[in-house]
Amino acid sequence: MTISVNLNKRLGSFALNASFASSGRLTALFGQSGSGKTSLVNLIAGLTKPDHGRITVGDRVLVDTEKRIFRPAHKRRIGYVFQDARLFPHLTVSHNLRYGRWFAPQGERYADMDSVVELLGIGHLLGRRPDGLSGGEKQRVAIGRALIASPRLMLMDEPLAALDDARKAEILPYIERLRDETKIPIIYVSHSVAEVARLANDVVILSDGRVLSHGSAADVLARHDLLPASEKGEAGALIELVVAEQEPAYGLTFLRSAGGEWRLPRIKAATGSKVRVRVRARDVMLATEKPAGISALNVLEGVVTGIETGEGPDVLVTLACGDDRLFSRITRRSLEAMALRNGQHLYLVIKAVSFEGGAVAFRHAAAVD
Numbered sequence: 001m002t003i004s005v006n007l008n009k010r011l012g013s014f015a016l017n018a019s020f021a022s023s024g025r026l027t028a029l030f031g032q033s034g035s036g037k038t039s040l041v042n043l044i045a046g047l048t049k050p051d052h053g054r055i056t057v058g059d060r061v062l063v064d065t066e067k068r069i070f071r072p073a074h075k076r077r078i079g080y081v082f083q084d085a086r087l088f089p090h091l092t093v094s095h096n097l098r099y100g101r102w103f104a105p106q107g108e109r110y111a112d113m114d115s116v117v118e119l120l121g122i123g124h125l126l127g128r129r130p131d132g133l134s135g136g137e138k139q140r141v142a143i144g145r146a147l148i149a150s151p152r153l154m155l156m157d158e159p160l161a162a163l164d165d166a167r168k169a170e171i172l173p174y175i176e177r178l179r180d181e182t183k184i185p186i187i188y189v190s191h192s193v194a195e196v197a198r199l200a201n202d203v204v205i206l207s208d209g210r211v212l213s214h215g216s217a218a219d220v221l222a223r224h225d226l227l228p229a230s231e232k233g234e235a236g237a238l239i240e241l242v243v244a245e246q247e248p249a250y251g252l253t254f255l256r257s258a259g260g261e262w263r264l265p266r267i268k269a270a271t272g273s274k275v276r277v278r279v280r281a282r283d284v285m286l287a288t289e290k291p292a293g294i295s296a297l298n299v300l301e302g303v304v305t306g307i308e309t310g311e312g313p314d315v316l317v318t319l320a321c322g323d324d325r326l327f328s329r330i331t332r333r334s335l336e337a338m339a340l341r342n343g344q345h346l347y348l349v350i351k352a353v354s355f356e357g358g359a360v361a362f363r364h365a366a367a368v369d
């Protein structure tokens, strides 16, 4: 289903001019604070009207100023999930969920309670009240309440921003299930590259009210020049790997990509599953000769396809490893010492431990314990 946005809106001295189309299951709206993400979400939700423009979801027109169409918020059938869960404190989880049902007209209720509860793993919480839940549990219930309303679109506005890393890690697999197992398109606001890289099919980068770039997550996130300064260290490549074998004795998983073989900290996915991994440019070392006697588990071969120098001491080297594209951030000093040039054959060295945390995304993966 394609989400298409083409609008402008003035808010005081701020001008939002946004134009993009996305057919990904999960489209991330990514940008620094003040770039216009929430303003755009409010326009999609129908909380504000554009000065000019049109928003469509599939064949449904939400607003078209030229044709004087404005579907009010309560008729857009959008599930909203905010930074804070906003559950009703006096109602149990079960009643909070049921409340969502009232927002769907009788004939259009496709979501049933049991499957939503199962999808989000909240069956054991049904009798409890929100004040007894962890932040991650509250967010899962908030997502459930939005889903029970059988929405045609989910808008998730920084749903993980208020959670610590452990709670984020707990809830990310549920958002992945929501993306992969339901057919509801999701617009997901975030200013974290790590989150966007893990979840998004498509990415829209907003800056100062304008769309700087939009397209597939792998392509957009490869544009290091577009990332906010605070996230430059997170810049890297997204590559797809297939789980080949578990190595339980070492707590590792052996995988293959178009570019070679990988050993990463254990990934709980069945053999043959596809996973997406973010390889940060700062974690990739380069060598002109095949390294021997090193502890790093991942050594790939690649060819230099680009060298970007900037003002600072570092350089971004782009490498083709088979059909994979990887990046390495090295110093200008190393660039000169190694006399790197386009077309040169190199070895890439990547420590397995650099993948701990949220770097691995599950795609079509059969999770195993």
Ligand SMILES: Nc1ncnc2c1ncn2[C@@H]1O[C@H](COP(=O)(O)OP(=O)(O)OP(=O)(O)O)[C@@H](O)[C@H]1O
Pocket: 011, 012, 013, 014, 031, 032, 033, 034, 035, 036, 037, 038, 039, 040, 191
């Ligand atoms: N009603 C309004 N009147 C005037 N200015 C507004 C209004 N709403 C938003 N703005 C301005 O528009 C700009 C974009 O705000 P917005 O909240 O959309 O950004 P954001 O990318 O969501 O930021 P954050 O990540 O901090 O939530 C800001 O400069 C904000 O002050």
